[in-house]
Amino acid sequence: MFKKNMILKKFKLLVIFNFFFKIIFLDVINYHLIDTLFF
Secondary structure: OHHHHHHHHHHHHHHHHHHHHHHHHHHHHHHHHHHHHHO
């Protein structure tokens, strides 16, 4: 039971981290694309 709970917590953290990473990564790519297109 305890181990299962720990795995669940780690999985949630991973999902949240992945979500934020994608947002930041896409943001940076979009910013650089706009930068190269207009400047």
